[in-house]
Amino acid sequence: MSITIVKAKKFVTVSNLGTIDDGALVIQNGKILDIVPWHEIKLTYKDTTEITDYGNLTISPGLVDCHTHLLEFAPTSLYPVTKETQNLAAKAILLKTLASGITALGEQICGSPMLHSDVNELKNSIKDFPLDIAFATTSISIGLDPILHFTSVTGSLAVERDVLVQNNIIMSIAQHSEFAGENIFINATPANFTQDLIPNAGEIIYSQEELNTIVSIFHSMNRKIGTHVAGEKGIDMALNAGFDVLHHAHGITNEQIKQAANQNIKIVATPLGGTHLLPNTIEEVMKMHDANITVAISSDGFLPPHKNTVTFPKIMQGLIGPDSLMAIANPYLKAMIQNGISENEALALITLNPAKILEKDNRFGSLEIGKDANFLVSEGIPGVEIVDVEKIKAVYFRGEKMIQRNV
Ligand SMILES: [Zn+2]
Structure with a gap:
């Protein structure tokens, strides 16, 4: 050749x-x-x-964004599309992503009323696109009043909380999940709603025992499992249950960083927001790196940036996605380099480390x-x-x- x-x-x-x-x-x-x-x-x-x-x-x-919501929520949020044109919007988003230097994504499929098609249909329609896309199937709990729950298995219909802990549902989610994404939401998420609509954001959805069971089901099926989590209490529960990847981990304490390092748990930091708490600080991410945790920075796009994201240009408004990954990561990577960390190690937060979270670091990163x-x-x-x-x-x-x- x-x-x-x-x-x-x-x-x-x-x-x-x-x-x-x-x-x-x-x-x-x-x-x-x-x-x-x-x-x-x-x-x-x-x-x-x-x-x-x-x-x-x-x-x-090529850059790797290991926590995105580009195919399920973004097409109808960003473009005035119908069921007939939704797929064109998905491709436009992916093209812009590729043009921004990203060659691999970790997509979350949560189950959503905004997706007008079957997930397999969607996957199939983009399978020839020049991007490595790994899919994490998940359930999601949204902090509205009342809290709404969805799963990738049950699709666009909201379900009762107890459905989230049913063995057959968990097994089906695990079976289709290709990496440890935010497979379950320990805390209810604000999603992309404004503050006034989500009084229950942050609420803890599971008992410790339920989390232990969910993790053991994933592991018994040879799947790694990640979670959407923020705040000391939720993070403690995640550490105790033995999740493989913490997504967000906003508000993680120094003690918890040590514990995560000891348990070899990886972390996906999301500087734009994504939970009920303030996004990860630069110090937090530096401490994770210093503790030898595999830490990645991700856009969680498309997302309205948290109003207190100290690190992102205020001029950027509206929904922000992976085409801003370089800008999102920049203050963190620059601070690392100022503290004597090499440019290769800093760049790993948006290349090799997210590739490890996607379990594809033997292929790229x-x-x-x-x-x-x-x-x-x-x-x-x-x-x-x-x-x-x-x-x-x-x-x-x-x-x-x-x-x-x-x-
Ligand atoms: Zn997310």
Whole structure:
């Protein structure tokens, strides 16, 4: 099979190789065949004629947003579509996501009155889209009055709370879940409703015993399980039940960070909001990283940003999604680097770490031999030096250039 080479001033690999200056990436069959300094490549692959030289630009792994709601809620929230055109909206959202440097997503399917189709139909309609999409099937509890519960199994009809803890429902959710997403909501969520409509946001929905049972069912089926959780009490329950991934974990205490680290629990921080509490602080995320927790930053998009998100430009209004992932992560990654953490380790929060949460880090998340050639070419390190998607000049998925901006 033919070999292509991509050359650039700087490669941030997010692997043991660290940053390579004047490097080159060798691609064959959509995978990374080699990645070394250019002067070494020249000798080994001297007969290769297909060389793309990106000059002074930076190459880094495709970004990974491991907690999104793009297909279920976003199409009808962002576009005035009907059942007939809903799928076009989904594709428009995915295209914008890809154009923002994201090559992999962790989608949550919660069961929603806003989705006018069967989930399998939806999955099928986007299966050829050049993005790795992993699906987490979930139940959801929304903090309205009264609290409304849905599940991915029962679809668009609200169900009684007790349905959420039925063995057959949990087993069916577990069976279809491809990674530890927010499979259950320990606390009722504000969702995208305004404050006045969700007096019950934050309410704890389960007993400790119920959580223990749910986790053990997932584990007995060889599935990892994650949870939407915030606040000391809910997080304590999640830690005790042995969830594999905490989503949000807003308000986590220092003691709980230690405990999560000891139990090898991963965390998905969502700086824009998503729970009844204030979003994760920079200090919180730094402490998670320092405790050696696999921590990812995710958009949870599309979401109206919490009014006290100290880290996000106030000018951005309305619903924010993965096309803003670089901007969302930027204050966190910059602070890490200011504290002496390497650019590779910082960039891992939106590349390798979310790939680990999707259980796909053997396929993507870093630039390493044998992994998929998913990468972006940009005018600086994404989320660290640049936040504007216009500075992403090309996005490659499995070795093919899918996006280009006047390079
Ligand atoms: Zn969510």
